[in-house]
Amino acid sequence: MKKLSILLASAAVAAGFTACDSPTDPVLNTEDLAMTLNEPSFAHELFALEDGHMFELEAVQPNYGYAAPAVYSAEVSLTEDFKAFETITPTDAGVAKMEFNDNDLAVALNELFGFDANTYTDQGEIPVYIRAAAEIAGVEGTYVTSNVIKLDKVTFYYAAKSAGQIYLVGQPSGWKRPSLSDAEYYENWKLEETGAGTGIFTGTFDLKPGESFRFYRTLGQTNTDDDWGKDGEFPSIGAKPNDGTSETIEFTDGVFEGVCVAGKGSWVTPDNMVPGSVLLTVNLNTMTVTFEQGAIDYSKYACIYLVGTPTGWKRPSVGNADDYANFKLYDLQNNGVYVTVEPVALGADSYWRFYEKLGETNTDEVDWGKDGELPSIGPKANDGDNLEVTFTDGAFSGTAVPGKGSWFVKTACNVNMSVDLSDKDAMKVTFTEVEVAE
Numbered sequence: 001m002k003k004l005s006i007l008l009a010s011a012a013v014a015a016g017f018t019a020c021d022s023p024t025d026p027v028l029n030t031e032d033l034a035m036t037l038n039e040p041s042f043a044h045e046l047f048a049l050e051d052g053h054m055f056e057l058e059a060v061q062p063n064y065g066y067a068a069p070a071v072y073s074a075e076v077s078l079t080e081d082f083k084a085f086e087t088i089t090p091t092d093a094g095v096a097k098m099e100f101n102d103n104d105l106a107v108a109l110n111e112l113f114g115f116d117a118n119t120y121t122d123q124g125e126i127p128v129y130i131r132a133a134a135e136i137a138g139v140e141g142t143y144v145t146s147n148v149i150k151l152d153k154v155t156f157y158y159a160a161k162s163a164g165q166i167y168l169v170g171q172p173s174g175w176k177r178p179s180l181s182d183a184e185y186y187e188n189w190k191l192e193e194t195g196a197g198t199g200i201f202t203g204t205f206d207l208k209p210g211e212s213f214r215f216y217r218t219l220g221q222t223n224t225d226d227d228w229g230k231d232g233e234f235p236s237i238g239a240k241p242n243d244g245t246s247e248t249i250e251f252t253d254g255v256f257e258g259v260c261v262a263g264k265g266s267w268v269t270p271d272n273m274v275p276g277s278v279l280l281t282v283n284l285n286t287m288t289v290t291f292e293q294g295a296i297d298y299s300k301y302a303c304i305y306l307v308g309t310p311t312g313w314k315r316p317s318v319g320n321a322d323d324y325a326n327f328k329l330y331d332l333q334n335n336g337v338y339v340t341v342e343p344v345a346l347g348a349d350s351y352w353r354f355y356e357k358l359g360e361t362n363t364d365e366v367d368w369g370k371d372g373e374l375p376s377i378g379p380k381a382n383d384g385d386n387l388e389v390t391f392t393d394g395a396f397s398g399t400a401v402p403g404k405g406s407w408f409v410k411t412a413c414n415v416n417m418s419v420d421l422s423d424k425d426a427m428k429v430t431f432t433e434v435e436v437a438e
Contacts (some may be wrong), residue, residue, distance in 0.1 A: 026065055027065055027066075028065055028066070028068070028139070029063060030139075030142055032063070033063060033064070034144070035062045035145065035147075036146060037131060037132050037146035038149075039149050040151075043149060043151055043152060044152045044153075045153065046125065046153045047153060047154045047155075048154075048155045049103075049106045049154065050102050051103050051106070051159070054100065055099070055100055055102065056097065056098065056099055056100070057072075057097075057098040057100065057132065058096070059096040059097070059134075060096060061134065062134050062144050064142065068136050068142075069094065069136065069137075069261075070094075070096075070134045070135065070136055071135050071136070071287075072090060072094075072095070072096060072098050073087050073088065073093060073132075073133050074087070074090075074098070074100065074130055074131070074132055075087050075088075075131050075132075075133055076088060076128060076130050077112070077128075077130075077148075078109075078113075078126070078129070080148055082129065082148070086108035086109075086111050087108075088104040088107075088108050089104070091234070091235075092233065092235075093284075094234060094262040095233070106158075109126075109128065109154075109156045110158060110159055123155075124155065125154065126154055126155075127150055127151065127152055127154070128150070130151060131145050131147065131149070133145045133146070137285075137286055138288075161197050163192060163194070163198075164193045164201075165190040165191060165192050165193060165201065166191050166201045166215050166217050166237065166282060166284075167191070167215060167216045168189045168190075168213055168280065169213065169216050169236075170211065170213025170214060170266060171212050172205055172206070172207055172208075172211055172213055173185075173189045173213070177223075178216045178219050178220055178227055178228070178235075179221075179227045180219045180223065181223045182219070183219055186219060189203075189205070190203060191215070191280060191282060192300075194299065199283065199285040200282070200283050200285070201215075201281070202279065202280065202281045202297050202299065203279075203300075204277050204278070204279045204296060204297040204300065205277065205280065206276065207269050207276070207277075207278045208269065208273075209269055209272065209273050210269060210270075211268070211269045212246060212267065212268045212269075213266060214236055214237060214238040215238070215260075215282055216236055217234055217236075217237060218235045220235070228243075230264075231243055232261075232262060232263045233263065236264045237261070237262065237263075237282065238262075238264050239258065239260065239261070239265045239266060239267045240261065241262065241263030242264060243263075244264075245265040245266075246265055246266045247265065247266075247267055247268070248267075248269075249269055249273075250270065251270070251273065251291070251293055254294060254295075255291070255292050256291040256292075257288065257289070258289050260282060260288065261287065267289075267291075273293070274293070276294060277294060277295070277296070278291050278293050278294075278295070279297050296332075298328070298341065301330040301331055302330070302331040303328040303329060303331070303338065304338045304354050304355060304356055304357075304419060305324050305327055305328055305329075305355045306327040306328075306329065306340075306344065306354055306417070307324075307327075307352065307354065308350065308351045308352030308406060309346070309349070309350040309351050309352060310327065310344060310345065310346060310347075310350060310352060311323065311327050315362075315364060315367055316359055316367055316375075317358055317359045317360070317361070317362045318358045318359065318360050318362065319362040320358070327344075329354070336420065336421045336422030337418060337419070337421070337422060338418070338419045339416070339418045340416050343414040343415055343416050344414065344415050345412075346409050346412060346413050346414070348409075348412045349408065349410060350408060350412075351406040351407070351408040352406055352407055353376055353377060353378035353379075353405065354376070354377040354419055355369070355375045355376055356374055356375035356421075357375050369404060371403055371404055372401075372402055376404045377403070377419070378401065378403050378404055378405035378407070379398060379399070379400060379406070379429075380405030381401055381402065381405060382404065383403075383404035383405070384405075386405055386407070387405065387408070388408055388410065389407050389409050391413075391431075394432060395431070395432045395433070396430070396431045396432075397430045397431075398428070399427065399428055399429075400428060400429050401427065402424075407429075407431075413433050414434050414435070415432065415433055416431070416432045417429070417430070417431055417432075418430040418431075418432075
């Protein structure tokens, strides 16, 4: 393991306590926070990043005035002024002795250069600037960075961000040891990151009354009981630091919100809960959790996109994914039938069609597709060849084909939509008018 010995020297703690304070009554200092980052011994040597390798940063907590539960990270830039920088997170952000994956630093450098798989070019040996950062999660004014050091000769390879996962471990999963040897088993107990680097993980699981559980950031590599981890430390994420302690979940209108910490304490579902699906959300940025009864994690399901007047005819590209977040139809039964979650509000003279996926070029020429071809799906093959929807007893059913024709309505209405793609040679749609309470 390459070792980046970085000493974050703490400044004096004189402002941390008042004359009347005692060691059991600490006062948080946020007025003159300081960190010192010493130059590592190899700062002027070749630092060659290698996938699968690790490096360390050794830190001392900033002068918060007491041993506060800080969250540590490092910030990386191509320039000393840090006009643009990327943050890399250690495997255990809750301790001052931090370990990082070489791959995370490689990803950060690719992000800073703006490389993708098609544009990456070897940069040879480059200077890289790095500083340490710390913050007490959820406490305003506690974020602080160190001075900047320069690594003279860093080489890196192409690496891209990918969404991560954490694991539910407990009674629902049979308290199976969280080891890499059981990785296939834990495929069914993953909470997926909402996007690469968001630090927010979601998953829907069936839970029963009186079940205890916690989460794990990673699966252990020893394949022994050591993979359970230690009290008060990652990779386990719990309601409390110590094994054998627990917090009973109290749902209010079906929702529970709380904090999480590094450690092996567990949450316990209440004895009076109705068994059923619960959407679990773990935010490792704020170290908080949200558990929602009966909620559905729609990100787990395949989807198609409604494109047209309701979306402002925004180009159906991955670059516009945020604009299409509320215009998806989901295959909730895994049977090729895609349905809307909520009725679509169609104004007078609204036109629309569907797209199997969003285009990846972010250009009009490609992402809109071609007449008579997927990914666009309409009532007719050619752009401009449209079909008026007329409802009979509040419903419309018809066929769909690959292509850029559109359905349209002349009068404003609210519509539930279903698109059956189970047989691509005989695609069908059903649109149903609904009354929406104002």
